[in-house]
Amino acid sequence: MTLESFSLARYRIPLDSALPVGKQRIELRQGLILQARANEQDYYVEIAPLSGLDRDGSEINGFSLESLDDAITELQSLLQAIVEGSMTLDSAAEFTQLASVAWGLSLLSAKINQQLPVHHTPFEPVPLIVPREGEPEVMLRQRLMAMPNNIHRVKIKVAQTTMAEELQLIHLVQEIRPNVKLRLDANQGFEFDEAEAFCACLPKQAIEYIEEPCRQWQKNRALFASTGVPYALDETLGRHPDFVPADDAYDSGLRALVIKPMLCGSLPKLQQLIDHAHGLGLRCVLSSSIESSLGIADILHVAAALTPDDTPGVDTLTPFTKALIEPFGDKTCLAFDSLTPVFSIRK
Structure with missing residues (x-):
């Protein structure tokens, strides 16, 4: 492999509707596109920490530990x-302490080396369903009935509006599509x-798991012991980069790791975490950090290689007003x- 040059560019893509980032909302996504020229070909990867400001001008909390400027400075040196x-x-990729940079560089290497x-x-x-506060039931029913017939699972954001409205949504899904399994995502929104x-x-027979139900992730085990509802971890993985599930995790209610590669780090680190989790009987679902179309396409290819039996969580592109990759022949x-x-x- 002969690396000839690198070019780094920045993108800013407005969203035509706000996307939830935990309890916060964003209306603009920013990130970096790294281009490498190798063997007379061009290769591209996205490096986009999930940080910055929400629509109210507050810092995004609980996701990437680095900023876009941190990534730029680190990339220039590396x-x-x-x-x-x-x-x-x-x-x-193994040297850097910035997860987004480690992910991007190792992904670039994998692309170049085919x-x-x-x-x-x-x-x-x-599909991802985000509750809309105060939405009339007739409109809610129309939304749910418009889902394609080939849908067997949906993901529903919870801890976003009122408990009554979200339970109504969940039970309506069950009424209209009784064979659909539910993955709930609370983003650590509940005490x-x-x-x-x-x-x-909850209709427990329909629930595959609820992601990060408790504000303090250590209390998820007690929640499972009390209610019997299994859980998954997501934000915990980003906030604790060296997290490894315990040997008794499955018996204590953990069913899946929802892994955001942009927050996890390099491909070898991702592979190691997935192998360990699979050895414990846990599912691994690769998930978007609200990347652009380039980043989403790459998650799909990595998921095909590392987690082919679990659909990645990448249903976040609809609000993007611009695609960074477009068909050309x-x-x-x-x-x-x-x-x-x-x-x-x-x-």
Whole structure:
């Protein structure tokens, strides 16, 4: 592999409707696109920490530990070392402490070395349903009845509006689509007693798991012991980069790890976590950090390689007003008009 140059560009894509990030909402997504020229071909990856400001101007809490500016500074140093020959893409990915940079560099290496599937069998869709406060029941029914017939699972955000409205939504899904299984996502939005009251009202036979039900993740085990509703971990993985599930995790109610690669780190680290979790009988669901279409496409390819039996959670593209990758004949190309150059490094 002969690396000839790197170029880094920044994107800013407005969203036509706000997307939830935990309890917060964002109306703009920003990130970086790293281009590498190797073996006379161009390769692209997205590096987009889930940080910055929400629509109210407050810092996004509980997701990426680094900022976009942190990533730019780190990349400038690491890419210079790679071009000079003192580092490889893989060694730089293992060296950096920034998860988004580690993910991007290791993914770039995998692309250049053709280690990911070019084509894969389409995953079964898992639509994301976000409750709308005060939505009339007739409109809610129309939304649910519009779901395609091939849907067997849906993901529903909870701890967003009122408990009564969210339970109504869940039971309506069961009424209209009784064979659909539910994955709930609370984003650590409940205190323990609230989570206990909420879970007591759920149609338990339909629930695959509830992601991060308790504000303090250590209380999820007690919630399972009290209610019998299994849970999954998501934010906990991003906030604790070295997290490893305990050997008794399954017996204590843990059923899945919802892994955001942009918050996890390098591909080898991701593979190690998945292998360990699978050994304990846990499912692993790769999940979007609200990346652009380029990042979403890459998650799908990585999921096909590492978690082919579990549909990744990538149903977050609809509000994006611009796609960063677009069809071009038999291939796809970048929408360069959405990018602002940051720097270039050449041999």
